[in-house]
Amino acid sequence: MITEKKRIFANYYHSDILTMSCILHIETSTDVCSVAVSNGGECVFNREDHDGPNHGVKLGVFVDEALSFCDEAALTVDAVAVSCGPGSYTGLRIGVSMAKGICYGRNIPLIAVPTLELMCVPVLLEHDAMESDALLCPMIDARRMEVYAGIYDRALQTVRPVGADIVTADTYREMLDSHPVYFFGGGAAKCMDTIGHTNARLIENIKPLARWMFPLAEKRMAAGKTEDTAYFVPFYLKDFVAKESKKLI
Numbered sequence: 001m002i003t004e005k006k007r008i009f010a011n012y013y014h015s016d017i018l019t020m021s022c023i024l025h026i027e028t029s030t031d032v033c034s035v036a037v038s039n040g041g042e043c044v045f046n047r048e049d050h051d052g053p054n055h056g057v058k059l060g061v062f063v064d065e066a067l068s069f070c071d072e073a074a075l076t077v078d079a080v081a082v083s084c085g086p087g088s089y090t091g092l093r094i095g096v097s098m099a100k101g102i103c104y105g106r107n108i109p110l111i112a113v114p115t116l117e118l119m120c121v122p123v124l125l126e127h128d129a130m131e132s133d134a135l136l137c138p139m140i141d142a143r144r145m146e147v148y149a150g151i152y153d154r155a156l157q158t159v160r161p162v163g164a165d166i167v168t169a170d171t172y173r174e175m176l177d178s179h180p181v182y183f184f185g186g187g188a189a190k191c192m193d194t195i196g197h198t199n200a201r202l203i204e205n206i207k208p209l210a211r212w213m214f215p216l217a218e219k220r221m222a223a224g225k226t227e228d229t230a231y232f233v234p235f236y237l238k239d240f241v242a243k244e245s246k247k248l249i
Contacts, residue, residue, distance in 0.1 A: 026063070029115045030186060033052055083208055093234065123184060138152075139188045140185055185208075
């Protein structure tokens with residue numbers, strides 16, 4: 001059965017009601033590790049660990065539990081969706097490697113879900129009082145006053161592409177002067193005083209989670225937007241820089 005929330009999201013996204021596939025979802029772009037299964041437009045399985053980063057320990061356990069659930073419920077997994085970044089370099093590598101392994105082993109397609117778009121899903125579904133011209137700015141913390149951010153309208157159309165922003169009072173001023181902008185995600189709270197604009201709004205406790213992936217994954221699957229499993233790499237945005245250990249050997 002198609003849920004009312006899914007209908008609402010489909011309207012936001014200017015999409016027909018999406019597919020009825022069974023999809024395994026993997027999200028490891030931040031400190032949270034989460035795995036979910038959707039079937040017929042419903043999230044039917046969900047596991048989350050918020051005490052991380054523990055991806056190397058938790059992800060395999062969660063995936064095993066998800067696949068066992070599918071076997072017990074006689075569900076055939078049609079695809080694997082993975083949050084593809086930006087985010088933690090190590091987290092993204094772990095998640096994408098796991099997703100690729102499952103796709104190879106089961107000969108099923110790989111779907112890449114942009115992490116910042118994913119973070120917009122719970123905002124669109126659970127904050128109905130936003131102004132019609134509101135813009136959404138999901139943020140992932142990238143240390144100090146830097147964030148990975150993009151700007152979208154309420155139909156999830158890109159207003160400004162994803163970038164690594166060093167936040168100042170002027171970074172988002174052009175949008176803020178003409179629209180209310182809702183900032184959310186792990187990097188948002190630290191930026192609000194610096195942004196300092198009357199049109200800036202903060203939504204707290206928004207994280208990229210596997211249980212929110214299915215509307216975006218299903219839309220991509222319905223449109224045939226799957227990845228080449230052999231050559232797909234996450235969207236790291238910035239090159240990995242190894243830090244020198246402070247421990248003496």
